[in-house]
Amino acid sequence: METIHINRSNLAEWQKRAKPNVMALGCFDGLHHGHCTVIHTAYQKAKEKQTDLAVMSFFPHPKTVISNGKVHVHTLMPLAEKEAKLRKMGVDTFYIVEFDKEFAALSPEQFVSQYLDGLGVVHAVAGFDFSYGSRGAGNLDRLNQDSGGRIDVTMVEKVELWGEKISSTCIRERLLNGKVAELPDLLGRFYETECEWDGEVFILCPSYTLPGAGKYGVTLNNKSGSVQTEVTVIQERVQCTADIPPFLKGKLLIVWQKQIQNAPMKLLIS
Numbered sequence: 001m002e003t004i005h006i007n008r009s010n011l012a013e014w015q016k017r018a019k020p021n022v023m024a025l026g027c028f029d030g031l032h033h034g035h036c037t038v039i040h041t042a043y044q045k046a047k048e049k050q051t052d053l054a055v056m057s058f059f060p061h062p063k064t065v066i067s068n069g070k071v072h073v074h075t076l077m078p079l080a081e082k083e084a085k086l087r088k089m090g091v092d093t094f095y096i097v098e099f100d101k102e103f104a105a106l107s108p109e110q111f112v113s114q115y116l117d118g119l120g121v122v123h124a125v126a127g128f129d130f131s132y133g134s135r136g137a138g139n140l141d142r143l144n145q146d147s148g149g150r151i152d153v154t155m156v157e158k159v160e161l162w163g164e165k166i167s168s169t170c171i172r173e174r175l176l177n178g179k180v181a182e183l184p185d186l187l188g189r190f191y192e193t194e195c196e197w198d199g200e201v202f203i204l205c206p207s208y209t210l211p212g213a214g215k216y217g218v219t220l221n222n223k224s225g226s227v228q229t230e231v232t233v234i235q236e237r238v239q240c241t242a243d244i245p246p247f248l249k250g251k252l253l254i255v256w257q258k259q260i261q262n263a264p265m266k267l268l269i270s
């Protein structure tokens with residue numbers, strides 16, 4: 001898989017090199033079941049049409065840019081992890097478009113003609129609620145029209161769980177409320193964060209969000225092995241009172257499995 005960072009200055013150059021492709025569109029933070037359905041649908045379409053499979057994502061997160069930095073999006077994974085997961089899903093080209101105010105102001109038609117058309121998109125796949133273009137006015141139905149019929153589209157139906165759309169937002173909410181044990185139903189895996197353990201403190205790598213304050217049952221692992229232990233999140237830091245074996249020093253993964261409720265205090269009545 002090739003990862004390509006697109007901006008206004010290099011767009012034309014990448015367009016010259018683009019091959020016909022089926023493209024999945026969206027931010028895809030966390031790569032939850034809804035996202036995986038979109039990418040898998042695009043994968044099938046690409047096989048059917050015998051083209052490459054591309055994913056187009058936007059960075060920084062549109063909500064942060066549109067709000068002038070006032071909205072902080074608690075992202076679930078860094079670009080490098082998204083990239084590694086997309087590679088495993090069979091994606092050939094991962095486009096990361098620089099999302100700034102000027103890009104956000106493009107009309108839906110301009111986005112289609114200036115970006116998608118030239119990048120060899122023959123078929124676009126996105127979810128039922130995907131929007132694009134200034135004020136998010138474009139949707140998949142009009143993408144086909146905006147491209148003069150050159151780009152076919154497939155809209156993926158809402159993927160739900162417990163009557164609710166699976167979304168990065170609802171995963172972030174659960175995470176911040178400590179409900180890490182529910183996340184495998186939405187993500188297909190436990191939530192993981194990469195950290196650096198220097199023998200004293202855990203330093204969280206950028207772009208991950210820590211679960212809310214509390215005690216958690218976790219696995220700490222790296223290439224040399226793993227241990228099951230308990231950690232506490234306090235003031236947005238991870239602490240561990242148990243002994244951590246020296247082989248875990250350096251980069252490690254914290255796999256967040258369950259929240260440990262403190263036992264209610266017994267009332268002693270004499």
Ligand SMILES: Cc1cc2nc3c(=O)[nH]c(=O)nc-3n(C[C@H](O)[C@H](O)[C@H](O)COP(=O)(O)O)c2cc1C
Nearest residue numbers: 026027062103104106111130131132133134135136
């Ligand atoms: C060219 C373009 C312009 C956009 N302009 C806006 C905008 O003005 N306001 C807005 O809220 N979102 C804007 N967006 C963001 C989209 O509404 C949407 O969040 C983004 O395409 C990612 O899709 P997703 O949220 O479904 O992942 C724009 C997106 C694109 C591609």
Ligand SMILES: Nc1ncnc2c1ncn2[C@@H]1O[C@H](COP(=O)(O)OP(=O)(O)OP(=O)(O)O)[C@@H](O)[C@H]1O
Nearest residue numbers: 026027028034126127129130158159166167168169
């Ligand atoms: N539950 C879902 N079912 C079907 N499609 C989905 C679902 N969630 C997201 N998508 C699609 O996946 C792509 C990426 O979506 P996006 O990054 O906005 O995810 P999200 O989970 O809705 O994020 P957020 O909660 O931050 O708005 C878009 O095409 C979107 O329509």
